[in-house]
Amino acid sequence: MTKHIFTLIWNKKKKNFLLLLEIFFAFLILFGVFTFVISNLRNYITPLGFDTENVWLARMEVPQDVDSADFAQMRQLLRTELEAIPEVEQVSYTINITPFSNSAWQNGTDENGFDLNARIIQNDEYYEETGGLNIIEGRWFIKDDVHSKYKPVVISKMLRDLGWRGKPVIDSLFIFNYDDGPDNQVKIVGVVDHYKYMGEFTEEYNMIFIYEPTTSTNLDCMYIRVKDNASPTLEEQINKTIAAITKRNDFIIQTLESQRKRKSRQTWIPIGILLGIGSFLIINVALGLFGVLWYNINKRRPEIGLRRTLGATKSDIARQFIGEILMVAFFGIILAAFFTMQFPMMKLFDIENINYYYAMLISAGVIILLVLLCSFYPSRQAALINPAIALHED
Amino acid sequence: MIKLNNVNKIYKTKSVETLALNNINLNINEGEFLSIMGPSGCGKSTLLNIMGLIDEPSQGEVSISGYRIDDYTGKSVAKFRNEHLGFIFQSFHLINDLSVIDNVELPLLYRKVSSKMRRQLAEEALIKVGLKNRMKHFPSQLSGGQKQRVAIARAIVGKPNIILADEPTGNLDSAMGNEVMDILLGLNQEEKTTIVMVTHDELMAKKTNRLIRLFDGSQVQ
Ligand SMILES: Nc1ncnc2c1ncn2[C@@H]1O[C@H](COP(=O)(O)OP(=O)(O)OP(=O)(O)O)[C@@H](O)[C@H]1O
Ligand SMILES: [Mg+2]
Numbered sequence: 001m002t003k004h005i006f007t008l009i010w011n012k013k014k015k016n017f018l019l020l021l022e023i024f025f026a027f028l029i030l031f032g033v034f035t036f037v038i039s040n041l042r043n044y045i046t047p048l049g050f051d052t053e054n055v056w057l058a059r060m061e062v063p064q065d066v067d068s069a070d071f072a073q074m075r076q077l078l079r080t081e082l083e084a085i086p087e088v089e090q091v092s093y094t095i096n097i098t099p100f101s102n103s104a105w106q107n108g109t110d111e112n113g114f115d116l117n118a119r120i121i122q123n124d125e126y127y128e129e130t131g132g133l134n135i136i137e138g139r140w141f142i143k144d145d146v147h148s149k150y151k152p153v154v155i156s157k158m159l160r161d162l163g164w165r166g167k168p169v170i171d172s173l174f175i176f177n178y179d180d181g182p183d184n185q186v187k188i189v190g191v192v193d194h195y196k197y198m199g200e201f202t203e204e205y206n207m208i209f210i211y212e213p214t215t216s217t218n219l220d221c222m223y224i225r226v227k228d229n230a231s232p233t234l235e236e237q238i239n240k241t242i243a244a245i246t247k248r249n250d251f252i253i254q255t256l257e258s259q260r261k262r263k264s265r266q267t268w269i270p271i272g273i274l275l276g277i278g279s280f281l282i283i284n285v286a287l288g289l290f291g292v293l294w295y296n297i298n299k300r301r302p303e304i305g306l307r308r309t310l311g312a313t314k315s316d317i318a319r320q321f322i323g324e325i326l327m328v329a330f331f332g333i334i335l336a337a338f339f340t341m342q343f344p345m346m347k348l349f350d351i352e353n354i355n356y357y358y359a360m361l362i363s364a365g366v367i368i369l370l371v372l373l374c375s376f377y378p379s380r381q382a383a384l385i386n387p388a389i390a391l392h393e394d
Numbered sequence: 395m396i397k398l399n400n401v402n403k404i405y406k407t408k409s410v411e412t413l414a415l416n417n418i419n420l421n422i423n424e425g426e427f428l429s430i431m432g433p434s435g436c437g438k439s440t441l442l443n444i445m446g447l448i449d450e451p452s453q454g455e456v457s458i459s460g461y462r463i464d465d466y467t468g469k470s471v472a473k474f475r476n477e478h479l480g481f482i483f484q485s486f487h488l489i490n491d492l493s494v495i496d497n498v499e500l501p502l503l504y505r506k507v508s509s510k511m512r513r514q515l516a517e518e519a520l521i522k523v524g525l526k527n528r529m530k531h532f533p534s535q536l537s538g539g540q541k542q543r544v545a546i547a548r549a550i551v552g553k554p555n556i557i558l559a560d561e562p563t564g565n566l567d568s569a570m571g572n573e574v575m576d577i578l579l580g581l582n583q584e585e586k587t588t589i590v591m592v593t594h595d596e597l598m599a600k601k602t603n604r605l606i607r608l609f610d611g612s613q614v615q
Contacts (some may be wrong), residue, residue, distance in 0.1 A: 001503065003509055004496070004499075004503055007492065007496055008491060008492065011491045011492060011493075011532075012491050015579060078597070100503075219396050248528065255415070262600050302487060303487075303489055305448075305487075306487045306489070306500075307446070307500070307504075308445065308472070309475065310476060310481070310501040310505050310548075311472050311473065311475050311476020311501055311504040311505070311552075312472065312501055312506075313469050313472045314467075316472075387448045388443045388448045388449040390488065391448075391483065392439070
């Protein structure tokens with residue numbers, strides 16, 4: 001039967017060409033949509049690695065000409081005063097490379113026997129708790145780290161798996177051209193599970209957190225962890241406290257949660273639009289398929305009558321019509337897949353290959369499902385045609 | 395071989411009821427070549443369709459080779475048609491998108507026959523109707539007589555013991571009609587195939603064993 005169906009659609013290749021073309025383009029477009037959606041969603045399902053609920057962010061300018069003793073004192077005071085507010089749980093200082101802000105500091109070296117490329121963030125000893133990080137090995141920074149011979153760092157699991165797979169990682173030294181410590185080496189004190197600070201839809205990246213004490217002028221942002229259900233006046237209160245102590249007004253306070261949502265929207269919206277376009281396309285293809293099938297079946301009533309007369313059962317007829325359109329769809333998919341295979345093979349974009357393969361499988365699945373759904377009813381109708389009447393019509 | 399007992403056929407449409415067949419009793423013997431004549435609309439095709447199990451009588455019984463038909467929609471009647479009956483139509487009913495040989499293979503598709511075997515049987519059938527050299531042609535490239543010979547090849551490819559032909563020469567000029575008729579006579583004489591043929595042509599009917607006439611759904615001779 002397969003061979004017969006092939007002969008039939010081959011002999012009618014001109015008529016089937018448009019349908020094949022439709023399937024071909026549908027596959028290409030679905031492939032694009034699904035590649036985008038799947039690669040983003042696959043990033044989305046890995047945890048962020050830090051809290052956004054109840055964490056606020058204050059950005060402050062640090063004047064260049066500041067006296068360091070005064071600055072240190074002011075910093076300590078600001079901490080103490082803010083933490084004295086009942087609804088504030090904890091305060092931590094950080095460099096201004098903050099989550100969802102699109103800024104990044106990146107460094108790389110191959111001096112450790114592997115290609116190390118990482119993003120760097122400087123934090124004080126309080127950030128683990130304020131930010132809600134997950135330490136999976138070792139510890140976060142402590143005050144005494146100031147006296148460490150080597151600069152203490154915490155790395156992400158991804159980096160540990162890259163450089164220290166199957167090896168002890170805590171207290172290891174590695175070369176990282178960051179510090180002027182002995183031989184440019186830094187020391188790993190802990191590992192966190194994830195830190196996708198660029199946003200929920202970004203790929204994970206190797207992270208290196210570097211210790212800076214609270215009093216460091218490098219740290220010009222502040223995380224403020226507040227209690228659940230903070231009152232509306234809290235922001236005002238924090239605002240006043242900061243202004244009073246720093247004697248400046250050029251700072252802004254944001255909640256990380258709103259930043260997360262703002263950033264995620266930048267991906268959710270195109271995902272929504274693309275899925276909308278995809279659905280619209282699918283409906284169009286479905287209508288097209290349905291139309292072609294109805295037309296074919298009506299035009300081929302005498303043929304159906306003949307086949308029934310020659311001994312075809314109803315299910316033979318239904319199977320033939322479904323089979324014909326499935327085979328055309330199959331060739332359309334194969335042809336399109338030949339093109340889409342170039343993406344993983346030529347690595348045109350910075351997208352993991354597996355996303356392309358998933359997108360191809362899902363696109364093919366959607367199209368085949370669509371063909372089956374659209375051909376089910378017309379084919380059943382074809383099977384119900386009365387041979388005596390259909391033969392008479394010719 | 396074919397037995398019809400008190401067969402009635404009524405077509406009901408919204409406005410009219412047509413009594414297409416009225417109390418037909420018919421007994422066709424194995425190896426017989428029967429022709430059916432009668433004016434247009436008298437029920438010849440209806441009768442043939444009922445004998446071919448593609449239409450159901452409103453009343454009465456049909457039995458073929460001892461097989462009594464109760465269920466016209468099931469798989470067994472399709473299988474029976476496929477194995478025991480061959481059909482030839484006035485308008486040929488070839489599938490234009492299939493080559494001659496593929497058209498001839500058609501009945502074998504609905505049986506368990508390997509594709510190699512199908513090809514071989516179809517070639518043999520085409521040789522019998524003298525069209526071996528037209529195997530790869532398409533129906534649109536053939537004359538009417540050739541088309542009907544292809545249809546005959548298709549009817550005999552499954553080696554049925556009965557052939558039902560509805561005005562097989564109706565669309566052909568007399569030379570081509572005679573060609574087709576000679577093939578049918580040959581099948582009846584050499585292969586002992588039972589043939590029932592509807593015709594408007596007295597000369598053709600005369601060449602057969604027996605003639606019956608219908609008028610307004612009733613058998614008049
Ligand atoms: N499917 C149908 N529905 C309603 N009436 C039908 C149907 N098929 C046939 N008839 C009617 O039944 C009668 C017999 O038709 P049938 O086709 O058997 O005639 P026929 O003898 O073969 O005629 P012709 O020589 O023109 O082929 C006609 O009056 C026809 O109009
Ligand atoms: Mg007729």
